[in-house]
Amino acid sequence: MLEITDLTKQFFGLTAVDRITTRFERGQVSAIIGPNGAGKTTFFNLVAGTHPPTSGRIVFNGKDVTGLRPDHVARLGIARTFQTTHLFENATVLDNLIVGHRLRTQSGLWDVLVNSRRLQGEERLCREKAREALDFVGLSHVANRIAADITQEERKRVAFALALATDPELLLLDEPAGGVNPEETVGLAALIRKLVDHGKTVCLIEHKMDMIMRLADKIVVLNNGAKIAEGTPAEVRRDPHVIEAYLGTEHGAEHAAV
Numbered sequence: 001m002l003e004i005t006d007l008t009k010q011f012f013g014l015t016a017v018d019r020i021t022t023r024f025e026r027g028q029v030s031a032i033i034g035p036n037g038a039g040k041t042t043f044f045n046l047v048a049g050t051h052p053p054t055s056g057r058i059v060f061n062g063k064d065v066t067g068l069r070p071d072h073v074a075r076l077g078i079a080r081t082f083q084t085t086h087l088f089e090n091a092t093v094l095d096n097l098i099v100g101h102r103l104r105t106q107s108g109l110w111d112v113l114v115n116s117r118r119l120q121g122e123e124r125l126c127r128e129k130a131r132e133a134l135d136f137v138g139l140s141h142v143a144n145r146i147a148a149d150i151t152q153e154e155r156k157r158v159a160f161a162l163a164l165a166t167d168p169e170l171l172l173l174d175e176p177a178g179g180v181n182p183e184e185t186v187g188l189a190a191l192i193r194k195l196v197d198h199g200k201t202v203c204l205i206e207h208k209m210d211m212i213m214r215l216a217d218k219i220v221v222l223n224n225g226a227k228i229a230e231g232t233p234a235e236v237r238r239d240p241h242v243i244e245a246y247l248g249t250e251h252g253a254e255h256a257a258v
């Protein structure tokens, strides 16, 4: 579904992503792991079109999407969440979802000015879709709560619901369980599994190894921008490069944090 070839991003001489080649398969959960500063978020930014790559190629469903703008990438079926979910804090969760859906499926200015029939239709659709998405992520009960009052875990679920607005095929989730407790992490992992069961493909960045090891079909390990290993959780766990990157060579595999 997503084929990455020799993807590279340099920022003023710093190589944040260094000739990464990999692929993500439809219907799977892929995880990107690596120490802080390894290039994980930059990799997402390249795939989502937030930054153009310095070189390399990104092919999604057979189409070259390298360097396309984020809105174009989103229309083609790739959505993302961010480490921090920015919401309109004084608005309700439902209104945040409606606005989020509008921003992602908006009419042109002319439609807004004349309040065209298309716009009215879109508004109705946005409201329906927002409710549907909230229901899917298990948040119907907080629809009318003010965003400032919801928990970190609920915020993570709102981020998923926002990402679903464009009905994406591929979801890029940046630390979907960051800052939530272990019990809530299990719930979020179940939600990710549910996304896959409903036909979505997921690629996520996460530091929580327990979750990754249980959830991921495939893990890509980055270090200093480069891919140092990839494979199933079992393969990655015993990979000497991974053990070295995380712990240093003097530690044995049995001590590996991954």
Ligand SMILES: Nc1ncnc2c1ncn2[C@@H]1O[C@H](COP(=O)(O)OP(=O)(O)OP(=O)(O)O)[C@@H](O)[C@H]1O
Residues within 6 Å of the ligand: 011, 014, 015, 016, 034, 035, 036, 037, 038, 039, 040, 041, 042, 043
């Ligand atoms: N817009 C930017 N301009 C300059 N340097 C950047 C930019 N974005 C990222 N970098 C640098 O690229 C490197 C990789 O950063 P990145 O955020 O992708 O790592 P990461 O693996 O996501 O880290 P973390 O786990 O801390 O989020 C870092 O050295 C970072 O400082």
